[in-house]
Amino acid sequence: MPLFVGRENELETLERAYDADVFQMVVVYGRRRVGKTTLLTHFAQDKPTLFFTAQQQTDADNLADFSVEIAQFFSLPPGTRFDGWDGALQFLAEQARREPFLFVFDEFPYAAEANPSLVSKMQIAIDHHFAQTKACLALCGSDQGFMESEVLGKKSPLHGRRTAQIRVRPFDYLTSARMVPTVSAEDAFRYYACVGGVPYYLAQIDESRPFLDNIADLFFSTDGLLYEEPLMLLRQELREPAVYNSILRAIGSGATRRGEIAARAGLEATAVSKYLATLERLDIIERVVPFGENPQTSRKGLYRFADACYDFWYTFVMPAVGDIEGGAGRIVAEGLSDEVLGTYLGHRFERVCSQWLLEESLAGRLPIRASSFGQWWGTDPALRQQDDVDVVAADRASKTALIGECKWRNSFDETEVLEKLHHRADLVKGYRIEFFYLFSKNPLSTATLRKMKASGDEFSVTLDDLYRHR
Structure with missing residues (x-):
């Protein structure tokens, strides 16, 4: 079984919801790979749970897969199918009246994008059916923009229905160290500084190998998990990945102020603000001001990477992409001496x-x-x-x-x-x-x-x- 560490606060929130004597809807969201599904799977392991994960496919296929999960969970005849989401959700509520259970709807945005009316259907099901049960519903998604606007947003049909929300974030440095328990304090710090606190990334580290060998395999090989990961996440999460990539390149090359970032990225200073705000919302970058100053009014604000993986990638990997593609990635990685990495x-x-x-x-x-x-x-x-x-x-x-x-x-x-x-x-x-x-x-x-x-x-x-x- 994969190593599970941390998430004590998140588990406590989920347990509170599950133990409540009334219907609960918990919204769980966060960036891809951060461990949302692992968290919910761990939480559900000793509970009666209907766990459904939507996919990027047609609405008919998602509904068919949902029907299969329902049939298996309730021991219905093989081949049981629901004609629509309304009937499937109403059936679940009827079952929950008899015996409460945990219902995890993972990657909810995929299903809702395939059927835009699903959010409204879920709202109707909650108001008219689930509200009279003691079921616990967990809506989970990796599309943070969708979850914040279409599930939590004021204009969403589901606004006001959630009873708790959990934004799953990367681990802090101490919890990250628990993912690599046998390495020294120095290596634990260096891994956290380069890989960050995303559990899936930390799980790829082979503790028996030297630090630079792991970094070389993860970042400086065309087959490495993290070689293209930042760009892939930009493509999955954002509509203009090329623009965001240029902005992050500018920050990685040392630009910290809005005007400087815009100039290096080839953008108008007035246009770059919305892109920076989006990257802040995704916890990729952050704007910091001198201690004691008002973040809203200070003119001394600087932009920097919040996410260590992006920071390392744009500082050391992006400039060497040509060499890595040419097969010299390990040589580049071996050049990351203490002197080279020191300032970073x-x-x-x-x-x-x-x-x-x-x-x-x-x-x-x-x-x-x-x-x-x-x-x-x-x-x-x-x-x-x-x-x-x-x-x-x-x-x-x-x-x-x-x-x-x-x-x-x-x-x-x-x-x-x-x-x-x-x-x-x-x-x-x-x-x-x-x-x-x-x-x-x-x-x-x-x-x-x-x-x-x-x-x-x-x-x-x-x-x-x-x-x-x-």
Whole structure:
């Protein structure tokens, strides 16, 4: 059986719905490969479940397949067929009145696209039949745009019928590490930084092989699962994949501001906004602003990759496509030395450190009750130059915060880094900086650790510390 990890919150939501004494409709959606079907299958394994997965085929074929699943689940005579969705759904509701069960309708958008009236038919079935039962219905789909507009949207016939919704997202860094339990903390981080938190991708890693061998096979071979995966997902999810590809290429080459992205992608600055918004909605990119600024009004917003797989692909794979197609992919992969990957991993290390701060705050292990997290960048008025703070964690209520520096290097001047970190305390306006964290790949020197302990406001966190609770 495939390894199942994480999803505790999602399972809790599903269990609550299943145990309710009234009809429940749970909407489950998220990008392809993220583990929606695996989640629902795991949840349903000890429950009476009618599990139907629609396909990209005609409405008649989907209805025929649905009839077969119903016949098997209720032990009806072979060859039982329903003439329409109305009759099939009404039959299920009648059965649910006698004995409640879990009804999973997977890839619902495929069925609804083949028969646009299905959404309305489902609404009628819920209002007139299922509402009087204790059945639990899970509508699941990978087309996030469809699920948000045609199932959850205000104009959808199904609006107001859902009792819970679950957007299944990629794993965080700790849960991702549980997918590769035997590798070192360093490799767990490197895999997360390059592959991301999509369970299906992580499941392809052979833990017995070196890191670069796995990366070479996944990304730098024309047969590799992830060689064309980002482009394939763009084609499946979006109507203008070429435009989105150009935008992502621009971001991968270092463009971070809207105008700069538009210029590199060959688009008008006014036209690029809607494409960026769509990529944000899909969690492929994100817009970030300096900590403390209003995301709606700040003019300092930067776009960057949220999804690590896309980030790695557009940074290292896209520029080498010609070489990979020519058969030199493994040579390209072998060139990904620590020096080449260093800057990329350094940026990803900052994201992991921020995730760690959130987890520590939730567990009550930080010296402040932080609820807001981010980074800061801008002009240092004292030095009259640009500067940044890698991580910020703040308690909005008390206006106290901690700041941190993240170093993905084997060695560095520890004293100098701590001195600069204290100087940056004045840069984050509106908060009193009370604590200073130094995140590092390797343990700090004994002398530095002794000084930090004596200070009372400085803390050291190593890569092993980040992965202690995996």
